[in-house]
Amino acid sequence: MRRNEDVALLFDHIAELLTLKNENPFRIRAYQIAAQKIRALSDDIEEIARQGRLDAIPGVGKALAAKIQEYLETGRLQYYEKLKQEVPITAADLLEVPGIGPARAHVLYQSLGITTIAELLEAAREHKLRDLPGFGPKVEERIAREAGRLVQRTRRLLLGVALPHAEEVISLLQPHPAVEAIAPAGSLRRMKETIGDIDILVASRQPDVIVEAFANLSVVKEVLATGSTRSSILTRDGLQVDLRIVAPDEWGSALLYFTGSKEHNIALRGLAQDQGWKLSEYGLFDREGRRLAGRTEEEIYHALGLDWIPPELREDRGELEAARERRLPQLVELDEIRADLHVHSDWSDGHDSPQRIVEAAVTRGYEYIAFADHSQSLTVARGLSPQQVREQHRLIAHLNERYAPFRILHGAEVNILPDGTLDYPDEILELFDLVIVSVHSALDLPRDRMTARLLRAIRHPAADILGHPTGRLLPNRPPYDVDLEQILRAAADYRVAVEINGQPDRLDLDDVWSRRAIELGALVSTNSDAHAVRQLEHMRYAIATARRGWVEARHVVNTWPLGTMLEWLERRLPARRYRRSSQGIRN
DNA sequence: GCCGTTTTCGGCCCGACTGTTTTCAGTCG
Numbered sequence: 219m220r221r222n223e224d225v226a227l228l229f230d231h232i233a234e235l236l237t238l239k240n241e242n243p244f245r246i247r248a249y250q251i252a253a254q255k256i257r258a259l260s261d262d263i264e265e266i267a268r269q270g271r272l273d274a275i276p277g278v279g280k281a282l283a284a285k286i287q288e289y290l291e292t293g294r295l296q297y298y299e300k301l302k303q304e305v306p307i308t309a310a311d312l313l314e315v316p317g318i319g320p321a322r323a324h325v326l327y328q329s330l331g332i333t334t335i336a337e338l339l340e341a342a343r344e345h346k347l348r349d350l351p352g353f354g355p356k357v358e359e360r361i362a363r364e365a366g367r368l369v370q371r372t373r374r375l376l377l378g379v380a381l382p383h384a385e386e387v388i389s390l391l392q393p394h395p396a397v398e399a400i401a402p403a404g405s406l407r408r409m410k411e412t413i414g415d416i417d418i419l420v421a422s423r424q425p426d427v428i429v430e431a432f433a434n435l436s437v438v439k440e441v442l443a444t445g446s447t448r449s450s451i452l453t454r455d456g457l458q459v460d461l462r463i464v465a466p467d468e469w470g471s472a473l474l475y476f477t478g479s480k481e482h483n484i485a486l487r488g489l490a491q492d493q494g495w496k497l498s499e500y501g502l503f504d505r506e507g508r509r510l511a512g513r514t515e516e517e518i519y520h521a522l523g524l525d526w527i528p529p530e531l532r533e534d535r536g537e538l539e540a541a542r543e544r545r546l547p548q549l550v551e552l553d554e555i556r557a558d559l560h561v562h563s564d565w566s567d568g569h570d571s572p573q574r575i576v577e578a579a580v581t582r583g584y585e586y587i588a589f590a591d592h593s594q595s596l597t598v599a600r601g602l603s604p605q606q607v608r609e610q611h612r613l614i615a616h617l618n619e620r621y622a623p624f625r626i627l628h629g630a631e632v633n634i635l636p637d638g639t640l641d642y643p644d645e646i647l648e649l650f651d652l653v654i655v656s657v658h659s660a661l662d663l664p665r666d667r668m669t670a671r672l673l674r675a676i677r678h679p680a681a682d683i684l685g686h687p688t689g690r691l692l693p694n695r696p697p698y699d700v701d702l703e704q705i706l707r708a709a710a711d712y713r714v715a716v717e718i719n720g721q722p723d724r725l726d727l728d729d730v731w732s733r734r735a736i737e738l739g740a741l742v743s744t745n746s747d748a749h750a751v752r753q754l755e756h757m758r759y760a761i762a763t764a765r766r767g768w769v770e771a772r773h774v775v776n777t778w779p780l781g782t783m784l785e786w787l788e789r790r791l792p793a794r795r796y797r798r799s800s801q802g803i804r805n
Numbered sequence: 806g807c808c809g810t811t812t813t814c815g816g817c818c819c820g821a822c823t824g825t826t827t828t829c830a831g832t833c834g
Contacts, residue, residue, distance in 0.1 A: 244817055248806035279807050319832050354825055404834095475819090480834075487818040498819050
């Protein structure tokens with residue numbers, strides 16, 4: 219799996235360099251499409267190359283197949299090396315500046331030798347741009363402004379930050395009598411892990427009234443821009459929200475269009491085109507210009523011979539083919555979740571008492587829960603000593619009497635030590651009903667040692683769930699170096715579930731690896747990793763990530779009824795079965 | 806550079822907007 223991403227990245231870079239050379243845009247697109255298709259492959263590209271089937275990959279023809287072959291065999295690509303000498307790869311940054319596309323970037327590099335945003339900013343301020351072909355005073359001014367903003371750019375928002383804000387704005391605007399429909403759009407509706415802009419779409423016959431109402435919402439700090447059917451505001455929390463208003467008749471086509479992804483839309487338009495039809499944000503039209511669909515998304519998908527595709531899947535990663543063949547996944551839903559298996563209490567680094575957490579879990583409609591406080595070596599998080607574990611065990615038995623039939627499982631988030639052993643002796647590990655094994659230290663081990671470390675932990679008979687399997691923290695801490703493919707295979711073999719952790723800065727596994735996990739037959743567990751009652755809410759982000767990974771309820775252990783869960787927990791530790799009968803728990 | 810019940814050339818997603826132009830190219834979403 220690892221080289222797939224290398225090849226995809228190589229093609230993305232080639233596309234950027236060709237863009238800067240102002241090459242044929244369709245040739246550039248060919249590289250971009252190939253990169254995307256290679257990313258979406260579930261098979262190892264090296265294996266495909268060995269079988270001589272590279273040109274069977276959609277978007278890869280003879281020329282690209284040869285380039286992939288050369289790159290895989292030699293680790294280099296002559297064509298790319300040559301391109302890099304013609305145009306420095308840093309110049310690709312210029313394309314990020316709004317107002318600069320292929321043509322202007324090319325002119326900037328060719329005539330002024332500009333290759334960085336800093337150089338661009340300087341040149342704009344010295345008025346060196348206005349006389350270039352295709353530029354003028356207005357463009358120069360805009361570039362200076364946008365480049366300046368980019369230099370001190372605010373990062374993309376985490377889904378867990380953007381979504382609550384969007385929902386607040388929507389809840390304020392929704393009751394307005396002129397609003398006929400309202401929904402988030404863009405990457406937010408697709409539930410991507412990070413969001414560029416918060417986009418909200420409204421259907422209304424009175425756009426001017428909506429624009430006015432939007433500007434006067436209580437959360438608005440500043441109106442940034444306004445027009446007849448659109449408006450941008452800055453909220454008191456400093457987030458930008460863009461609103462667009464469309465006619466109710468065009469709601470479906472507009473929602474489809476503004477939800478994206480761009481790649482999904484392009485593919486969809488291709489399907490329309492195959493019929494001689496035309497799809498735009500205004501609707502689906504036949505060759506005489508008659509409107510075939512547009513009021514709802516369902517109408518449009520159906521007219522194109524497709525099942526309606528949930529927004530989380532709209533990335534052109536095979537969802538269109540699946541929709542045509544009526545084999546879209548039945549994506550897991552939040553209300554199918556019966557338990558949260560990863561919750562911290564104030565015994566370790568959580569903020570709330572076990573009682574409060576249990577009551578909140580009952581309120582959320584869960585049937586059971588597992589506490590997963592930290593283990594002894596994680597002193598910064600007040601990890602529990604063996605003595606405390608025994609005390610907690612007694613407390614949980616007591617809570618189970620009090621809250622029956624709600625069931626509290628005594629779990630733990632046990633550190634995987636650098637050598638792959640677990641952070642408690644076996645007699646303590648056997649006390650737990652459920653054990654999450656996680657890495658919290660020595661994150662920079664070399665790949666082979668990190669892989670061996672995780673494999674050893676998975677093989678331990680007490681291990682039930684591999685917690686946040688890659689250790690990444692958005693946006694700054696990358697995943698640790700590990701052969702995840704091998705880890706997921708082992709997890710499938712030992713029936714250890716891999717976690718989809720719902721903390722907004724983790725979402726770990728991510729969508730792509732979640733999909734790979736279920737392809738390999740692994741079970742997953744969606745968890746909040748809550749450190750306070752309020753954060754039980756993070757389950758929704760775990761579910762969103764799972765859905766983006768094509769995960770169905772049958773893959774998710776915490777959709778299971780308690781009885782099934784207990785059977786699974788007993789699979790390698792019969793001691794747990796003994797405990798179930800001694801506590802008089804029935805299914 | 807890819808692709809093909811409009812197959813080996815001539816297409817390749819669509820429409821709006823802006824500013825630079827003198828009829829339209831470039832950019833964006």
